[in-house]
Amino acid sequence: MDYNFAFVLRYQDALLVGLKMTVLVSLASIAIGCLWGFVLGMARGSSLRWARALATVYIEFFRGTPVIVQLFWVFFCLPLLLGIELSNMASGIVALSLYMGAISAESFRAALKTISPDQHNACVALGLSRYAEIRYVLMPQAILRAIPTLLSNCVSLFKESALVSAVGMADLMFVGQNISNATARPVEVLTVVALIYFVIAFPLTRGVTVLERKVLKGLAV
Amino acid sequence: MTYTFDFMAVRHGLGVLFDGLLVTLELTVAANVIGLTFGFGLALLVMHRWAVLRWPASLFVEFFRCTPAIIQIVWFFYCVPMLFDVYLDAMTMGILALACNLTAFNAEAYRAAIQAVPRDYRDAGIALGLNGWQRIRYIVLPTAFRAALPVLVSNGIGIFQQTALVAIVALQDLMYMGKSLATESYRPIETFTVVALIYFAVSFPVSQLASWFEHRRDRLAR
Numbered sequence A: 001m002d003y004n005f006a007f008v009l010r011y012q013d014a015l016l017v018g019l020k021m022t023v024l025v026s027l028a029s030i031a032i033g034c035l036w037g038f039v040l041g042m043a044r045g046s047s048l049r050w051a052r053a054l055a056t057v058y059i060e061f062f063r064g065t066p067v068i069v070q071l072f073w074v075f076f077c078l079p080l081l082l083g084i085e086l087s088n089m090a091s092g093i094v095a096l097s098l099y100m101g102a103i104s105a106e107s108f109r110a111a112l113k114t115i116s117p118d119q120h121n122a123c124v125a126l127g128l129s130r131y132a133e134i135r136y137v138l139m140p141q142a143i144l145r146a147i148p149t150l151l152s153n154c155v156s157l158f159k160e161s162a163l164v165s166a167v168g169m170a171d172l173m174f175v176g177q178n179i180s181n182a183t184a185r186p187v188e189v190l191t192v193v194a195l196i197y198f199v200i201a202f203p204l205t206r207g208v209t210v211l212e213r214k215v216l217k218g219l220a221v
Numbered sequence B: 001m002t003y004t005f006d007f008m009a010v011r012h013g014l015g016v017l018f019d020g021l022l023v024t025l026e027l028t029v030a031a032n033v034i035g036l037t038f039g040f041g042l043a044l045l046v047m048h049r050w051a052v053l054r055w056p057a058s059l060f061v062e063f064f065r066c067t068p069a070i071i072q073i074v075w076f077f078y079c080v081p082m083l084f085d086v087y088l089d090a091m092t093m094g095i096l097a098l099a100c101n102l103t104a105f106n107a108e109a110y111r112a113a114i115q116a117v118p119r120d121y122r123d124a125g126i127a128l129g130l131n132g133w134q135r136i137r138y139i140v141l142p143t144a145f146r147a148a149l150p151v152l153v154s155n156g157i158g159i160f161q162q163t164a165l166v167a168i169v170a171l172q173d174l175m176y177m178g179k180s181l182a183t184e185s186y187r188p189i190e191t192f193t194v195v196a197l198i199y200f201a202v203s204f205p206v207s208q209l210a211s212w213f214e215h216r217r218d219r220l221a222r
Helices: A005-044 A049-064 A067-082 A088-113 A117-125 A130-167 A172-183 A186-219 B014-046 B051-065 B069-084 B090-115 B119-127 B132-169 B174-185 B188-221
Strands: none
Touching: A005 A049, A005 A088, A005 A130, A005 A172, A005 A186, A049 A088, A049 B188, A067 A088, A067 A130, A067 B132, A067 B174, A067 B188, A088 A130, A117 A130, A130 A172, A130 A186, A130 B069, A172 A186, A172 B069, A186 B051, A186 B069, B014 B051, B014 B090, B014 B132, B014 B174, B014 B188, B051 B090, B069 B090, B069 B132, B090 B132, B119 B132, B132 B174, B132 B188, B174 B188
């Protein structure tokens, strides 16, 4: 059998549309998930027992179940439970954000733990409000220290976003599978799709390592 | 909220879900056995002084780490039979795809652990007259394995969760059974909740084990 990779070029517009969808879903879930993760991370380290327990159960549950099950759950169950219509794009973003929140909460918690309690005492001594303490003392340090793990979580999320194809969202994976089925040329199409993911994710992982070594060491955090 | 829950619908399907869980566990165990052994070999290749061995090994690791697992599985199912003209049953294909993924991730864990093996240990091995193979077998492997264990276990749980993806290529694992049960019974909420709980019931104790290993390793290191 002979392979003709050039023919994939004919579908570059469709693949590009899919890639845009993949990037859009990833970025939206990363943005929402990071904010949600910071809140969860704070709750995880909080002195309120119920907040800590709730956050722990949430995090363990989302880290202990497959993302695809979470995606199906949100896709099929959330509309029934809430009685609202969710587009498959919305449910994809909701599911991935909930997951991203759980994994980034762990990075934030680890980062928050490195901030010594003396700083809290200093804030009290300076008469800072709890909000000012979080906003100006804890958050800048926690975010800076959490950046390396957060970024690798982002790369994982970019890869996990391929799962939304299973609930019928037209992302890169979905478009690729459709083209491959329509043309009966899976070898060329699927390989190209895999390469597209690789070309994006590989420099990102390398970038994370460089950032960790050079930039953050330079800031002496 | 007007929805009335009916977990009875799922109770009748529990036997089917259990059959699915067995397939999931079989995939997980097989992938882990392959991943744990070949991962170490691959890590040694990645660190080899000959570029001829180092480059393909690194490419393998980076490729499997930087592409979505779902495309790896779909790729295996469609492309391996066409490219190599071999027709394996779905289970073997699923195991192979997951094992390649896990091998790449474990190789990374082993590499970090091997690099952390103190230089002195190997010097001591040379002083004792061990040859290269013996140094790897009796010094590097046990030390690196112990150091990498927490990561290896969490990679193992990761692959347990990734096995849910084989449902997409119609392997009858827990996820697949759950999907068909949800369609048959018209009870997606109850079914997917039970399926999620089953996955959680398996992976949570193992992840606790991983953090226990990590805790113990750090305590011993001190």
